[in-house]
Amino acid sequence: MTTALARAGHRVTGIDPALASLQAAQRRPGAGGVRWRHGTAQDAPSAAFDLCLMTAHVSQIFVGDRDWHGVLRQVHRALVPGGRLAFDMRDPAARAWEAWDSAGEREVWSLPDGTEAETWCEVLDVSGHVVRFAEHTRFLPGQDVLTSTSALRFRSEAELRTSLHAASFEVEHISGGWRGERVGEGCGELVVVARRS
Known part of the structure; x- marks a missing residue:
């Protein structure tokens, strides 16, 4: 923007x-x-x-x-x-976080350099109006998973x-x-x- x-x-x-x-x-x-x-x-x-x-x-x-x-x-x-x-x-x-949890479903993204990344989200906790979640990323091919947690x-x-x-x-x-x-x-x-x- x-x-x-x-x-x-x-x-x-x-x-x-x-x-x-x-x-x-x-x-x-x-x-x-x-x-x-x-x-x-x-x-x-x-x-x-x-x-x-x-x-x-x-x-x-x-x-x-x-x-x-x-x-x-x-x-x-x-x-x-x-x-x-x-x-x-x-x-x-609208309770958007209810659609965030991947429930095992994963998306694969093609990055500009040709690398592929597999991503999925996991809702960890909903407390009042605070939602804590984890975003998981695995760059393919590979086994290591990068996880970042956040709260909104x-x-x-x-x-x-x-x-x-x-x-x-x-x-x-x-x-x-x-x-x-x-x-x-x-x-x-x-x-x-x-x-x-």
């Missing part, structure tokens, strides 16, 4: 705490038009951005309320007055509205999908646009 926005003529900064992700992004076509920063929202300059995008459900990695409120405060600081925050989160009412927080529309208001954002719109559907009538997403008060 960063390179597409840069190609469209926007001044874009991409911030990510994962150095490997930044290095991969910098190899993409059009990456030279993006200013890349290794860090988090805390490392963003103050009052520097018209828009902050948190993509690919990254909003869900902030499991604890303290962490979530902290990132909202940092984004608020980095936005100009009237600047907007946009992000996506899976709607907990599913916040309801009401929780999102409350937390955004507490961080001095005005919610402009929350839809239930990418075509502006009402919450509960889309694809199980919560697509949020809020404005810095």
Whole structure:
């Protein structure tokens, strides 16, 4: 998304705490038009951005309320007055995690270099609105399995509205999908646009 926005003529900064992700992004076509920063929202300059995008459900990695409120405060600081925050989160009412557990089924992916990878997911625990899961990958041919575990927080529309208001954002719109559907009538997403008060 960063390179597409840069190609469209926007001044874009991409911030990510994962150095490997930044290095991969910098190899993409059009990456030279993006200013890349290794860090988090805390490392963003103050009052520097018209828009902050948190993509690919990254909003869900902030499991604890303290962490979530902290990132909202940092984004608020980095936005100009009237600047907007946009992000996506899976709607907990859609219970997406029920489809994640592979139940032994595995997918095989062909990577650009010709390598094949077999992947599967295992839901480890659902506690309230926090889902812990393991993603398994085996590069073929081979026996070694790489496993990464993670936890995601599913916040309801009401929780999102409350937390955004507490961080001095005005919610402009929350839809239930990418075509502006009402919450509960889309694809199980919560697509949020809020404005810095």
